[in-house]
Amino acid sequence: MDLSLDESQRILQRSFSEFFARECPTELVRGSESTGFDETLWRRFCELGAAAMGLPQAYGGLDMGLFDLGLVAAQIGQSLAPLPFADVASAGRLLATLPDVDEALMTSIAEGTGLISLCDRSQELPGGNKVCLPNGAIVAKVITMQGEDLLLWDLEPQHATVANMGSGALAIHDLSLAVPRRLASGPQARMQFEHALAEWKLLVAAMQTGLAKKALEIGADYARTRIQFDVPIASFQAIAHPLAEAAAQVDGAELLWQQAAWSRANSAKRFLELASMALAFCSQVARHTSDVALHTHGGYGFTTEYDIQLFYRRSGAWSCYFGGVSNAYCEVARQRRANAMAGK
């Protein structure tokens, strides 16, 4: 057993932590509240090779594994950086596994100019061809699975985001206006798509864990410094204990997404189950921790001036991306059951 990061992972984590501390202060997050995206930040992020990280070298990628992408996603969550990293990384990695892939498209993704996303069933709106994509306002293409076909769609460029709780680049697209290109078909294509979705979920789980860590830090800092009844409020159990409980949950969330990412290469049978589990649990923990941290602030936490509300809203929004926490727990049960039946 070894639960430590290796040297290159530590360097990766540190360099992105420093990058976001430098390039993504709260002012930038607040400045992008209406768009959910900061183009300059994305460009600088891609200059570090971030968009190429998870892609094969043949397409200008850096051939890094899902675990490493998770470390970057966690830093994004911690800083609330408005970047479509998880979406683009998981879609790009899916394309790279397909035959006859469009090399120009792959190169543009690796360079950070090609913005692409997957579409989960929970993002399809009922009764039509509309989809609601977390980064729909900035991605130019989307991959869907319809029946047995894996389809690539061109989206309307510069689609405006709609006002949304998490201040993301969320947008609704009408796919009936577009003509898709079929990328692949059949059970193999479906399996690849399911795995790509699971990677996306896992990266969101890592983001949620980073977010939860930071929210806990903000809440604990406030509890140590806020004086009421002549003492720091952290000396009251009613304040201290919910934060302590959250601290244990946050540690558990981190271990859970890391194990899920590790399982991709080392225990593949459980990967789908563990990715859904990480999404469910880490989202739940992020929501709960930012709620506890907000509450610790009393009335100030509810004001827009304090940062904790940024965390509270985003953890709630990111939890909704794939149909919600309860839905993800149901997925876990189904995948465990499918595994048990396959094992028989």
Added chain:
Amino acid sequence: MDFRLGEAAERVRTEIRQFLEQEFSQTHRQQERDTGDGHNWSLYRKLADQGWVSAAWPKEFGGGGRDPYEMLALYWELSKAGFPWFGLLNNSFIGHTLMAMGSEQQKAELVPKIASGDIMVALGYTEPSSGSDVAAARTSARREQDHWVIEGQKMFTTTGHMAQYIFTLVRTDAKASKHRGLTMFLIPTDAPGVEIYPVHTMGGERTNSVFFGGVKIEDAQRVGEVNEGWAVVRFALGLEQAMGYADRQEALLEKAEQWALASTDNNSITTPDPRMEQQLGRMAANAEVARLLRYRSTWMQAEGMAQQTEGTMTKAFSAKVFLQDAQDWMDLMGPLALLEHGTENALSEGAFAEAYRATPVATIYGGTLEILYSLIGQMALKFPRNR
């Protein structure tokens, strides 16, 4: 990164599963259900014969030198199977403590008997008026010529009625500050003046209340120096990795999953009741996280890394979700789940009712949730000390 326990631990797992398969019979299970002893002499001696009581002791102490991963596998399998393992667990810690802090005579005479399973020692820390505040023990020892006279009472002395000795924390200096006036003794349970009364719990365990009425014991029964008992307790407690209940969570989850599978159509991966499906997913995640937290503290122990609150977090997280999940699952099951083991129509042989009854104590013994949260707050979040 590597999330596996490793080959040596997996070998232990296989070995213990085989042992349980062969030795832990339905009769033994029923016996434990009837008595709640938490210890079974014949099974205990068999485990001792194979070296499991002393498995974690260093080799230079005559122990098995098993690493923390192997010990995790041993405890995991015993606990998951519902094996009466308290004697084994406590004696592993007590034997190790005596090896490190006991007298030469204790090392030479007592420790080998513990290792061989000939004698068993119970823990006597808790008292009627000191639970979480363990250093506030009032049971006293006063010196009379060459011996000591013990007066007082211990509480929740699990396995005490089957033990030869009670590892007893006693006040020897009433004037010294709380932690400085304590001494540790091994009190023979057959000494005149020792009276042991059963205390039965909702979870089905039998524990004990032990009275010491003018019990005369030799100075040779003292462990460590006079008024240095707190150091002995701290050493013994330091050996206990806060394990949590991931193994038992996993057992409950498996029973729940088996029940759900048996009660639905073949070849469907969907549970008909989505509330049940959601709860199964939640229990799976909670068991997984409890396991990972425990793996983390085990890994740190194996690596010799200084732990801060990792064990505390393991116990706090696991206890809270284990209790919650046992309650939530019961809520989904309906009245048949109330039927106890051995009755007709009982669901999963009464396992859900048993879990509902057995889990509340998880948030109490070995450190209440409140004590654990205060520790996490102080150590991990740098909060001021709070009570």
